[in-house]
Amino acid sequence: MKQQIKHRILIVDDSQDTLELLQNQLQSSYLVYTAESIAAATELLEKQTFHIAIIDLVLSGESGLDLIEEIKNNRPFTSVIAISGQATIENAVTAMKIGASEFIVKPIRNLDLINIQIEKILQNQWLIEENQRLNELIHRDLDIGSIVGNSSPIQNILQKIQKIAKLDTLVLITGDTGVGKSVFAELIHRNSKRKMKKFVSVNCGSLTETLLESHLFGHKKGAFTDAWRDKVGYFQEATDGTLFLDEITETSLSFQVKLLRVLESGVFRQVGGDNDLHSDARIIAATNKEIKQLVSQGTFREDLYYRLNVINLYIPPLKERKDDIRLLTNAFLKEFSIKYNKLNLSISPAVMNILLNYEWKGNVRELRNAIEHAIILAEHSIIQPEDLPEAILPQKKYIDMPILSDMKWSIAKDEFTRQYLVSLFEKTEGNISAVAQISGIPRENVYRKCKQFDINPNDYRHKNVNN
Numbered sequence: 001m002k003q004q005i006k007h008r009i010l011i012v013d014d015s016q017d018t019l020e021l022l023q024n025q026l027q028s029s030y031l032v033y034t035a036e037s038i039a040a041a042t043e044l045l046e047k048q049t050f051h052i053a054i055i056d057l058v059l060s061g062e063s064g065l066d067l068i069e070e071i072k073n074n075r076p077f078t079s080v081i082a083i084s085g086q087a088t089i090e091n092a093v094t095a096m097k098i099g100a101s102e103f104i105v106k107p108i109r110n111l112d113l114i115n116i117q118i119e120k121i122l123q124n125q126w127l128i129e130e131n132q133r134l135n136e137l138i139h140r141d142l143d144i145g146s147i148v149g150n151s152s153p154i155q156n157i158l159q160k161i162q163k164i165a166k167l168d169t170l171v172l173i174t175g176d177t178g179v180g181k182s183v184f185a186e187l188i189h190r191n192s193k194r195k196m197k198k199f200v201s202v203n204c205g206s207l208t209e210t211l212l213e214s215h216l217f218g219h220k221k222g223a224f225t226d227a228w229r230d231k232v233g234y235f236q237e238a239t240d241g242t243l244f245l246d247e248i249t250e251t252s253l254s255f256q257v258k259l260l261r262v263l264e265s266g267v268f269r270q271v272g273g274d275n276d277l278h279s280d281a282r283i284i285a286a287t288n289k290e291i292k293q294l295v296s297q298g299t300f301r302e303d304l305y306y307r308l309n310v311i312n313l314y315i316p317p318l319k320e321r322k323d324d325i326r327l328l329t330n331a332f333l334k335e336f337s338i339k340y341n342k343l344n345l346s347i348s349p350a351v352m353n354i355l356l357n358y359e360w361k362g363n364v365r366e367l368r369n370a371i372e373h374a375i376i377l378a379e380h381s382i383i384q385p386e387d388l389p390e391a392i393l394p395q396k397k398y399i400d401m402p403i404l405s406d407m408k409w410s411i412a413k414d415e416f417t418r419q420y421l422v423s424l425f426e427k428t429e430g431n432i433s434a435v436a437q438i439s440g441i442p443r444e445n446v447y448r449k450c451k452q453f454d455i456n457p458n459d460y461r462h463k464n465v466n467n
Contacts, residue, residue, distance in 0.1 A: 006031045007122055008048060012041045012067060013056040013083070018106070022054065025111045030118070036060075038067045045071070050078050051125065052118055056106075057084035057091050065094055072099030072346065073381070079121045083108070089427070092434050097348050098382055105433040147180075147187055148331045149324035153316045157184065164311050165191035170263070172248075172308045173286040175315030178363030181286040182246060184315060189242040194282060197241030200234045205250030213255065217262075219271035227272070235268055238281035248285040248308065249300055256301045263307050283308070318360040318367065325356050328364060332371035333383075340375055348382045350429055357458075358392050394459060418453040421446070430457045 009030045011022050019034045026032050033048065035041035037059060044050075053071055057064040068080050082095040085106030092103050102117045147158070164171065165188050173181045182201060189199045202215055210224070218233030234243055251259065262268045263283060267276045285308045294300035318325065329347060337345045347355075351374070360366055374387040385393060421435065428434040436443040450457060 007051040007118075008033065009118065010035065010041060010044060010048075010050040010053040010078075012036075012038070012053065012059070012064065014060040015056070018056070021108075021111070022114065025114060026118070029115070038062050038064075041067055042070070045075065045078075049075075052079050052081060052121055054081045054083060054114070055100075057082055057095055058086040063091075065091060065098065068095055068100055069098050073344075076346075077125070079125065081114075081117055081121070089434050089438050092431065093428060096350060096429060096431070097384060099346070099349065101349060103431055103433065105437050147183060148328050149321065150327060151321035151323040153321045154324060157313060157315065160311075160313065161188055161191065164188070166193055168192075168282050170282075170308055170310045171284045171313055172291075172311070173284065173313045173315065174291065175286075175288065176317045176363055177288045178365035179315040179317060180364050181288075181315055182244065184313060185242075185244045185246075185284045185286065188284060189244075189282075192242070192282070194241050198238055199242045199244065200238040200281075201244040201246060202234055203246045205247035209252050209255050212251065213258070214271050217258075217268050217270050218273075218277075220273045222272065224271065230270075233268075233270060235262060235279040235281055236277060239279050241281060243279075243281040243283055245283065245285040247287060249287040249289045249291055249294055253299070253301060256304050260301065260304045260307060263304075318363045322356055325360075325367065326352065328367055329355055329371060332368050333375070336372045336375040342375055342378065344381060345375060345378060346382050348384055350385050351383050351388065354385055354388065354392060354394065414453065417449065418455065421449060421453065421455060425455070425457055425459075430459075432457055 007030050009026055010033050011019055011026075012035045013019050013022075014036050016036070019036070023032050023034060033044050033050070035044055041053070041055075045053075053067075055064045055067055064082065064084070068082065071078050071080055080095075080100040081102045081104060082092065082100040083104045083106055084092065096103060101121050104113065104117070108114065147154070161184070171185075171188060173184055175181055185201070186199055189195060202212075204212055207215060214224075214227075214231065214233070216234050218231045218236055219227050221227055221230050258268075262279070266278050266280055268279065269276060291300060291305060291309075295302045295305050318328075329352065333345060333347060337343055355367070355370070362369075370389055370392055373389050374383045377387045378384075420439075424435045424438055428438070432443060432446055435441075436446050439446070441449070449455070
Protein backbone atom coordinates (compact mmCIF):
# COMPACT_ATOMS: atom_id res chain seq x y z
CA MET A 1 0.00 0.00 0.00
CA LYS A 2 1.35 3.40 -0.98
CA GLN A 3 2.34 5.51 2.02
CA GLN A 4 0.49 8.80 2.35
CA ILE A 5 2.71 11.82 1.85
CA LYS A 6 2.82 14.04 4.93
CA HIS A 7 2.51 17.81 4.66
CA ARG A 8 5.50 19.86 5.74
CA ILE A 9 5.05 22.38 8.55
CA LEU A 10 7.63 25.00 9.56
CA ILE A 11 7.47 26.43 13.09
CA VAL A 12 9.42 29.63 13.77
CA ASP A 13 9.66 30.73 17.42
CA ASP A 14 12.49 31.86 19.69
CA SER A 15 11.00 29.92 22.59
CA GLN A 16 12.33 26.37 22.81
CA ASP A 17 9.35 25.42 24.99
CA THR A 18 6.90 26.56 22.31
CA LEU A 19 8.81 24.75 19.58
CA GLU A 20 8.78 21.50 21.54
CA LEU A 21 5.11 21.91 22.49
CA LEU A 22 3.97 22.43 18.89
CA GLN A 23 6.32 19.82 17.50
CA ASN A 24 4.98 17.19 19.90
CA GLN A 25 1.43 18.18 18.98
CA LEU A 26 1.95 18.00 15.20
CA GLN A 27 4.70 15.51 14.44
CA SER A 28 2.41 12.47 14.40
CA SER A 29 0.44 13.92 11.48
CA TYR A 30 2.94 16.18 9.68
CA LEU A 31 6.61 16.55 8.87
CA VAL A 32 7.62 19.27 11.31
CA TYR A 33 10.66 21.54 10.99
CA THR A 34 11.62 24.15 13.59
CA ALA A 35 13.65 27.37 13.56
CA GLU A 36 14.48 29.86 16.31
CA SER A 37 15.33 32.79 14.03
CA ILE A 38 14.47 34.30 10.66
CA ALA A 39 17.90 33.30 9.31
CA ALA A 40 17.38 29.66 10.28
CA ALA A 41 13.85 29.73 8.86
CA THR A 42 15.04 31.26 5.58
CA GLU A 43 17.68 28.55 5.24
CA LEU A 44 15.00 25.86 5.62
CA LEU A 45 12.68 27.65 3.19
CA GLU A 46 15.41 27.63 0.55
CA LYS A 47 15.85 23.87 0.90
CA GLN A 48 12.22 22.77 1.26
CA THR A 49 8.76 23.74 0.11
CA PHE A 50 6.48 24.06 3.11
CA HIS A 51 2.71 23.83 3.05
CA ILE A 52 2.31 25.94 6.21
CA ALA A 53 4.58 28.16 8.29
CA ILE A 54 3.65 28.90 11.92
CA ILE A 55 5.45 32.14 12.81
CA ASP A 56 5.75 34.02 16.10
CA LEU A 57 5.42 37.76 15.45
CA VAL A 58 7.92 38.71 18.18
CA LEU A 59 11.29 37.02 17.86
CA SER A 60 14.55 37.90 19.65
CA GLY A 61 15.53 41.22 18.09
CA GLU A 62 13.47 40.46 14.97
CA SER A 63 9.94 40.84 13.68
CA GLY A 64 8.05 37.85 12.38
CA LEU A 65 6.21 40.26 10.07
CA ASP A 66 9.34 40.48 7.92
CA LEU A 67 9.36 36.72 7.45
CA ILE A 68 5.63 36.62 6.68
CA GLU A 69 6.05 39.29 4.01
CA GLU A 70 9.02 37.45 2.48
CA ILE A 71 7.01 34.22 2.33
CA LYS A 72 3.95 35.82 0.76
CA ASN A 73 6.06 37.64 -1.83
CA ASN A 74 8.30 34.73 -2.83
CA ARG A 75 6.52 31.54 -1.73
CA PRO A 76 2.83 32.02 -2.57
CA PHE A 77 2.00 28.33 -2.02
CA THR A 78 3.06 28.47 1.64
CA SER A 79 0.26 29.54 3.98
CA VAL A 80 1.03 31.32 7.25
CA ILE A 81 -0.40 31.04 10.76
CA ALA A 82 0.75 33.92 12.96
CA ILE A 83 1.07 33.34 16.72
CA SER A 84 2.11 35.66 19.52
CA GLY A 85 1.58 36.55 23.14
CA GLN A 86 3.54 39.79 23.04
CA ALA A 87 2.70 41.47 19.74
CA THR A 88 0.50 44.55 19.72
CA ILE A 89 -2.92 44.30 18.14
CA GLU A 90 -1.61 46.52 15.31
CA ASN A 91 1.00 43.86 14.55
CA ALA A 92 -1.63 41.15 14.57
CA VAL A 93 -3.81 43.11 12.15
CA THR A 94 -0.77 43.82 9.95
CA ALA A 95 0.06 40.12 9.87
CA MET A 96 -3.42 39.35 8.56
CA LYS A 97 -3.24 42.15 6.01
CA ILE A 98 0.09 41.06 4.54
CA GLY A 99 -1.03 37.50 4.11
CA ALA A 100 -1.34 35.43 7.29
CA SER A 101 -4.31 33.08 7.08
CA GLU A 102 -4.86 32.85 10.83
CA PHE A 103 -3.75 34.51 14.07
CA ILE A 104 -3.59 32.60 17.38
CA VAL A 105 -2.82 34.15 20.77
CA LYS A 106 -0.19 32.56 23.02
CA PRO A 107 -0.24 30.76 25.32
CA ILE A 108 -2.19 28.28 23.26
CA ARG A 109 -4.48 26.68 25.80
CA ASN A 110 -6.22 24.39 23.31
CA LEU A 111 -3.57 22.73 21.16
CA ASP A 112 -6.24 21.03 19.06
CA LEU A 113 -6.99 24.51 17.67
CA ILE A 114 -3.67 24.37 15.80
CA ASN A 115 -4.65 21.08 14.14
CA ILE A 116 -8.06 22.46 13.20
CA GLN A 117 -6.57 25.56 11.59
CA ILE A 118 -3.93 23.54 9.75
CA GLU A 119 -6.48 21.09 8.35
CA LYS A 120 -8.72 23.93 7.20
CA ILE A 121 -5.81 25.62 5.39
CA LEU A 122 -4.67 22.34 3.80
CA GLN A 123 -8.22 21.66 2.61
CA ASN A 124 -8.32 25.07 0.96
CA GLN A 125 -4.94 24.43 -0.69
CA TRP A 126 -6.25 21.10 -2.00
CA LEU A 127 -9.31 22.78 -3.49
CA ILE A 128 -7.12 25.28 -5.33
CA GLU A 129 -4.88 22.52 -6.69
CA GLU A 130 -7.90 20.44 -7.71
CA ASN A 131 -9.40 23.41 -9.53
CA GLN A 132 -6.16 23.86 -11.43
CA ARG A 133 -6.12 20.17 -12.36
CA LEU A 134 -9.72 20.24 -13.60
CA ASN A 135 -9.01 23.41 -15.53
CA GLU A 136 -6.13 21.70 -17.33
CA LEU A 137 -8.37 18.75 -18.25
CA ILE A 138 -11.02 21.06 -19.70
CA HIS A 139 -8.40 22.94 -21.70
CA ARG A 140 -7.32 19.70 -23.38
CA ASP A 141 -10.81 18.96 -24.70
CA LEU A 142 -12.32 22.40 -25.10
CA ASP A 143 -10.92 25.76 -26.13
CA ILE A 144 -12.43 27.68 -23.22
CA GLY A 145 -10.73 30.98 -23.98
CA SER A 146 -11.65 33.58 -21.35
CA ILE A 147 -14.01 31.30 -19.40
CA VAL A 148 -12.84 31.17 -15.78
CA GLY A 149 -14.47 28.86 -13.27
CA ASN A 150 -14.31 25.37 -11.89
CA SER A 151 -17.50 25.26 -9.84
CA SER A 152 -19.92 22.40 -10.43
CA PRO A 153 -22.37 24.60 -12.39
CA ILE A 154 -19.62 25.79 -14.74
CA GLN A 155 -18.30 22.24 -15.16
CA ASN A 156 -21.80 21.10 -16.15
CA ILE A 157 -22.15 23.96 -18.64
CA LEU A 158 -18.79 23.20 -20.23
CA GLN A 159 -19.67 19.52 -20.56
CA LYS A 160 -22.91 20.49 -22.26
CA ILE A 161 -21.08 22.83 -24.62
CA GLN A 162 -18.71 19.99 -25.53
CA LYS A 163 -21.74 18.03 -26.74
CA ILE A 164 -23.50 20.80 -28.67
CA ALA A 165 -20.70 23.00 -30.01
CA LYS A 166 -20.01 21.03 -33.18
CA LEU A 167 -23.71 20.71 -34.01
CA ASP A 168 -25.76 23.41 -35.71
CA THR A 169 -28.60 23.31 -33.22
CA LEU A 170 -30.13 26.54 -31.97
CA VAL A 171 -29.17 27.54 -28.42
CA LEU A 172 -30.99 29.79 -25.96
CA ILE A 173 -28.74 31.14 -23.20
CA THR A 174 -30.50 32.45 -20.10
CA GLY A 175 -29.21 34.08 -16.93
CA ASP A 176 -29.02 37.35 -15.04
CA THR A 177 -27.32 40.44 -16.38
CA GLY A 178 -23.55 40.25 -16.05
CA VAL A 179 -23.15 36.46 -15.87
CA GLY A 180 -21.32 36.38 -19.22
CA LYS A 181 -23.91 35.06 -21.69
CA SER A 182 -22.07 36.56 -24.65
CA VAL A 183 -18.82 34.92 -23.50
CA PHE A 184 -20.46 31.50 -23.52
CA ALA A 185 -21.99 32.20 -26.94
CA GLU A 186 -18.52 32.92 -28.30
CA LEU A 187 -17.26 29.76 -26.61
CA ILE A 188 -19.81 27.70 -28.54
CA HIS A 189 -18.76 29.33 -31.79
CA ARG A 190 -15.05 28.90 -31.08
CA ASN A 191 -15.51 25.16 -30.61
CA SER A 192 -17.82 24.64 -33.57
CA LYS A 193 -17.05 23.68 -37.16
CA ARG A 194 -17.85 27.32 -38.00
CA LYS A 195 -15.01 28.73 -35.92
CA MET A 196 -13.08 30.00 -38.96
CA LYS A 197 -16.08 32.10 -40.01
CA LYS A 198 -17.56 35.20 -38.42
CA PHE A 199 -19.16 35.48 -35.00
CA VAL A 200 -21.61 38.38 -35.29
CA SER A 201 -23.29 39.82 -32.20
CA VAL A 202 -26.20 42.24 -31.89
CA ASN A 203 -27.98 43.53 -28.79
CA CYS A 204 -31.64 43.53 -29.73
CA GLY A 205 -32.55 45.76 -26.82
CA SER A 206 -30.28 48.61 -27.87
CA LEU A 207 -31.94 49.28 -31.24
CA THR A 208 -35.34 50.49 -32.34
CA GLU A 209 -37.39 48.01 -34.34
CA THR A 210 -36.61 49.79 -37.62
CA LEU A 211 -32.87 49.87 -36.96
CA LEU A 212 -32.85 46.28 -35.72
CA GLU A 213 -34.56 45.10 -38.89
CA SER A 214 -32.08 47.08 -40.98
CA HIS A 215 -29.12 45.69 -39.04
CA LEU A 216 -30.25 42.08 -39.18
CA PHE A 217 -31.72 41.90 -42.69
CA GLY A 218 -29.86 44.75 -44.40
CA HIS A 219 -31.52 47.38 -46.60
CA LYS A 220 -31.53 48.72 -50.10
CA LYS A 221 -30.51 52.24 -51.00
CA GLY A 222 -33.44 54.61 -50.57
CA ALA A 223 -35.48 52.19 -48.46
CA PHE A 224 -35.88 54.88 -45.79
CA THR A 225 -34.44 58.23 -44.80
CA ASP A 226 -30.64 58.08 -44.40
CA ALA A 227 -30.43 54.84 -46.42
CA TRP A 228 -27.79 56.31 -48.74
CA ARG A 229 -26.45 52.98 -49.91
CA ASP A 230 -27.15 49.26 -49.85
CA LYS A 231 -26.33 47.61 -46.53
CA VAL A 232 -25.54 43.94 -45.92
CA GLY A 233 -27.38 42.66 -42.83
CA TYR A 234 -26.05 40.52 -40.02
CA PHE A 235 -27.86 37.40 -41.25
CA GLN A 236 -26.00 37.66 -44.52
CA GLU A 237 -22.74 38.68 -42.86
CA ALA A 238 -22.89 35.67 -40.53
CA THR A 239 -23.49 33.14 -43.31
CA ASP A 240 -21.47 29.99 -42.52
CA GLY A 241 -20.75 31.52 -39.11
CA THR A 242 -22.71 32.32 -35.96
CA LEU A 243 -25.22 35.09 -35.23
CA PHE A 244 -25.72 35.94 -31.54
CA LEU A 245 -29.01 37.68 -30.75
CA ASP A 246 -28.60 39.10 -27.26
CA GLU A 247 -31.63 40.29 -25.26
CA ILE A 248 -33.96 38.61 -27.74
CA THR A 249 -36.97 39.23 -25.48
CA GLU A 250 -36.69 42.99 -26.08
CA THR A 251 -38.03 42.61 -29.63
CA SER A 252 -41.64 43.46 -30.55
CA LEU A 253 -44.26 40.87 -31.44
CA SER A 254 -44.36 42.11 -35.03
CA PHE A 255 -40.60 41.72 -35.40
CA GLN A 256 -40.73 38.29 -33.80
CA VAL A 257 -42.93 37.12 -36.69
CA LYS A 258 -40.23 38.13 -39.19
CA LEU A 259 -37.52 36.55 -37.10
CA LEU A 260 -39.41 33.28 -36.81
CA ARG A 261 -39.71 33.08 -40.61
CA VAL A 262 -35.95 33.36 -41.01
CA LEU A 263 -35.27 30.74 -38.34
CA GLU A 264 -37.65 28.26 -39.96
CA SER A 265 -36.69 28.77 -43.61
CA GLY A 266 -33.39 30.64 -43.66
CA VAL A 267 -35.05 33.08 -46.08
CA PHE A 268 -35.28 36.85 -45.56
CA ARG A 269 -35.55 40.10 -47.51
CA GLN A 270 -33.63 43.29 -47.08
CA VAL A 271 -35.64 46.34 -46.07
CA GLY A 272 -36.85 47.80 -49.36
CA GLY A 273 -35.68 44.70 -51.27
CA ASP A 274 -37.68 42.54 -53.70
CA ASN A 275 -35.59 39.37 -53.73
CA ASP A 276 -35.31 36.59 -51.21
CA LEU A 277 -31.91 36.04 -49.67
CA HIS A 278 -30.67 32.98 -47.80
CA SER A 279 -28.57 32.54 -44.68
CA ASP A 280 -27.43 29.41 -42.90
CA ALA A 281 -26.01 31.30 -39.92
CA ARG A 282 -26.18 29.37 -36.68
CA ILE A 283 -28.40 31.25 -34.23
CA ILE A 284 -27.62 31.63 -30.55
CA ALA A 285 -30.06 33.81 -28.60
CA ALA A 286 -29.90 35.10 -25.03
CA THR A 287 -32.06 36.85 -22.48
CA ASN A 288 -31.91 37.94 -18.85
CA LYS A 289 -35.71 37.74 -18.52
CA GLU A 290 -37.96 34.90 -17.38
CA ILE A 291 -38.93 34.02 -20.94
CA LYS A 292 -41.63 31.50 -20.00
CA GLN A 293 -43.37 34.19 -17.99
CA LEU A 294 -43.22 36.55 -20.99
CA VAL A 295 -44.80 33.84 -23.13
CA SER A 296 -47.64 33.38 -20.64
CA GLN A 297 -48.13 37.17 -20.57
CA GLY A 298 -48.34 37.28 -24.34
CA THR A 299 -45.33 39.59 -24.84
CA PHE A 300 -43.18 36.90 -26.45
CA ARG A 301 -44.39 34.49 -29.10
CA GLU A 302 -44.70 30.91 -27.91
CA ASP A 303 -43.77 29.46 -31.30
CA LEU A 304 -40.60 31.56 -31.42
CA TYR A 305 -39.70 30.49 -27.88
CA TYR A 306 -39.94 26.81 -28.74
CA ARG A 307 -38.02 27.38 -31.98
CA LEU A 308 -35.17 29.05 -30.11
CA ASN A 309 -35.19 26.79 -27.07
CA VAL A 310 -33.85 23.63 -28.70
CA ILE A 311 -30.94 23.67 -26.24
CA ASN A 312 -31.19 25.79 -23.12
CA LEU A 313 -28.00 26.92 -21.43
CA TYR A 314 -28.67 28.50 -18.04
CA ILE A 315 -25.76 30.48 -16.58
CA PRO A 316 -26.25 30.74 -12.79
CA PRO A 317 -25.49 33.99 -10.96
CA LEU A 318 -22.13 34.36 -9.24
CA LYS A 319 -23.71 34.03 -5.79
CA GLU A 320 -24.65 30.44 -6.70
CA ARG A 321 -21.10 29.52 -7.76
CA LYS A 322 -18.90 31.22 -5.20
CA ASP A 323 -16.18 28.64 -5.79
CA ASP A 324 -15.41 30.62 -8.95
CA ILE A 325 -14.89 33.96 -7.21
CA ARG A 326 -11.30 33.21 -6.19
CA LEU A 327 -10.34 32.12 -9.72
CA LEU A 328 -12.12 35.06 -11.36
CA THR A 329 -10.48 37.47 -8.94
CA ASN A 330 -7.02 36.13 -9.74
CA ALA A 331 -7.75 36.32 -13.47
CA PHE A 332 -8.89 39.95 -13.23
CA LEU A 333 -5.96 40.76 -10.94
CA LYS A 334 -3.56 39.51 -13.60
CA GLU A 335 -5.40 41.35 -16.39
CA PHE A 336 -5.53 44.75 -14.71
CA SER A 337 -2.11 44.51 -13.07
CA ILE A 338 -0.68 44.37 -16.58
CA LYS A 339 -3.02 47.07 -17.91
CA TYR A 340 -2.10 49.57 -15.19
CA ASN A 341 1.53 48.46 -14.89
CA LYS A 342 1.16 47.44 -11.25
CA LEU A 343 2.85 44.07 -11.38
CA ASN A 344 3.27 41.69 -8.43
CA LEU A 345 0.05 42.84 -6.76
CA SER A 346 -1.70 40.33 -4.52
CA ILE A 347 -5.01 40.12 -2.67
CA SER A 348 -5.05 40.20 1.13
CA PRO A 349 -7.06 37.50 2.93
CA ALA A 350 -9.37 40.22 4.27
CA VAL A 351 -10.20 41.37 0.74
CA MET A 352 -10.67 37.84 -0.54
CA ASN A 353 -13.13 37.04 2.19
CA ILE A 354 -15.10 40.21 1.50
CA LEU A 355 -15.30 39.17 -2.15
CA LEU A 356 -16.33 35.62 -1.25
CA ASN A 357 -19.20 36.82 0.91
CA TYR A 358 -20.58 39.71 -1.15
CA GLU A 359 -23.87 39.14 -3.00
CA TRP A 360 -22.63 40.25 -6.48
CA LYS A 361 -25.96 41.36 -7.91
CA GLY A 362 -24.03 42.55 -10.96
CA ASN A 363 -22.36 39.13 -11.21
CA VAL A 364 -19.03 38.64 -13.00
CA ARG A 365 -19.19 42.11 -14.53
CA GLU A 366 -19.47 43.73 -11.09
CA LEU A 367 -16.60 41.63 -9.72
CA ARG A 368 -14.43 42.60 -12.68
CA ASN A 369 -15.15 46.29 -12.11
CA ALA A 370 -14.43 45.94 -8.37
CA ILE A 371 -11.00 44.42 -9.01
CA GLU A 372 -10.14 47.09 -11.57
CA HIS A 373 -11.20 49.76 -9.05
CA ALA A 374 -9.04 48.18 -6.32
CA ILE A 375 -5.96 47.93 -8.54
CA ILE A 376 -6.28 51.55 -9.61
CA LEU A 377 -6.44 52.75 -5.99
CA ALA A 378 -3.94 50.29 -4.47
CA GLU A 379 -0.91 52.04 -3.00
CA HIS A 380 0.83 48.91 -1.71
CA SER A 381 1.78 45.52 -3.09
CA ILE A 382 -1.15 43.88 -1.30
CA ILE A 383 -4.68 45.08 -2.02
CA GLN A 384 -6.54 46.05 1.15
CA PRO A 385 -10.29 46.41 1.90
CA GLU A 386 -10.12 50.19 1.61
CA ASP A 387 -9.10 49.79 -2.04
CA LEU A 388 -12.43 48.17 -2.90
CA PRO A 389 -15.52 50.14 -3.96
CA GLU A 390 -17.31 51.42 -0.87
CA ALA A 391 -20.55 49.67 -1.85
CA ILE A 392 -18.87 46.27 -1.50
CA LEU A 393 -17.53 46.80 2.01
CA PRO A 394 -19.59 45.41 4.91
CA GLN A 395 -21.60 48.08 6.65
CA LYS A 396 -20.27 49.30 9.97
CA LYS A 397 -22.65 48.96 12.88
CA TYR A 398 -21.54 51.58 15.35
CA ILE A 399 -23.98 52.95 17.90
CA ASP A 400 -24.55 56.66 18.19
CA MET A 401 -23.10 57.61 21.59
CA PRO A 402 -25.38 60.61 22.31
CA ILE A 403 -28.33 58.21 22.40
CA LEU A 404 -26.94 56.68 25.61
CA SER A 405 -27.67 59.86 27.58
CA ASP A 406 -31.38 59.28 27.11
CA MET A 407 -31.25 55.76 28.57
CA LYS A 408 -31.44 54.34 32.07
CA TRP A 409 -28.11 53.19 33.51
CA SER A 410 -28.72 49.46 33.12
CA ILE A 411 -29.70 49.87 29.46
CA ALA A 412 -26.94 52.37 28.70
CA LYS A 413 -24.35 50.03 30.23
CA ASP A 414 -25.43 47.21 27.95
CA GLU A 415 -25.43 49.50 24.92
CA PHE A 416 -21.96 50.75 25.78
CA THR A 417 -20.70 47.17 26.17
CA ARG A 418 -22.14 46.25 22.79
CA GLN A 419 -20.64 49.33 21.14
CA TYR A 420 -17.28 48.67 22.77
CA LEU A 421 -17.20 45.11 21.44
CA VAL A 422 -18.36 46.21 18.00
CA SER A 423 -15.55 48.79 17.80
CA LEU A 424 -13.00 46.13 18.77
CA PHE A 425 -14.32 43.68 16.19
CA GLU A 426 -14.09 46.41 13.54
CA LYS A 427 -10.56 47.36 14.63
CA THR A 428 -9.29 43.78 14.65
CA GLU A 429 -11.18 42.74 11.52
CA GLY A 430 -13.22 40.32 13.60
CA ASN A 431 -10.45 38.42 15.41
CA ILE A 432 -12.11 37.11 18.58
CA SER A 433 -8.76 36.16 20.11
CA ALA A 434 -7.47 39.69 19.59
CA VAL A 435 -10.66 41.19 21.04
CA ALA A 436 -10.21 39.04 24.13
CA GLN A 437 -6.57 40.13 24.42
CA ILE A 438 -7.31 43.87 24.12
CA SER A 439 -10.37 43.91 26.35
CA GLY A 440 -9.06 41.51 28.97
CA ILE A 441 -12.30 39.59 28.67
CA PRO A 442 -11.75 35.81 28.55
CA ARG A 443 -12.42 34.36 25.11
CA GLU A 444 -15.31 32.27 26.43
CA ASN A 445 -16.95 35.41 27.84
CA VAL A 446 -16.52 37.20 24.53
CA TYR A 447 -18.55 34.47 22.86
CA ARG A 448 -21.15 34.73 25.65
CA LYS A 449 -21.45 38.51 25.27
CA CYS A 450 -21.75 38.19 21.49
CA LYS A 451 -24.73 35.92 22.04
CA GLN A 452 -26.16 38.23 24.71
CA PHE A 453 -25.99 41.35 22.56
CA ASP A 454 -26.81 39.63 19.26
CA ILE A 455 -23.38 40.37 17.78
CA ASN A 456 -22.21 38.31 14.84
CA PRO A 457 -18.39 38.57 14.60
CA ASN A 458 -18.61 37.75 10.90
CA ASP A 459 -20.21 41.14 10.27
CA TYR A 460 -17.18 42.95 11.64
CA ARG A 461 -14.33 40.83 10.43
CA HIS A 462 -15.37 41.04 6.78
CA LYS A 463 -15.93 37.31 7.21
CA ASN A 464 -12.18 36.94 7.20
CA VAL A 465 -10.55 35.59 10.31
CA ASN A 466 -11.73 32.28 11.68
CA ASN A 467 -11.47 31.97 15.40
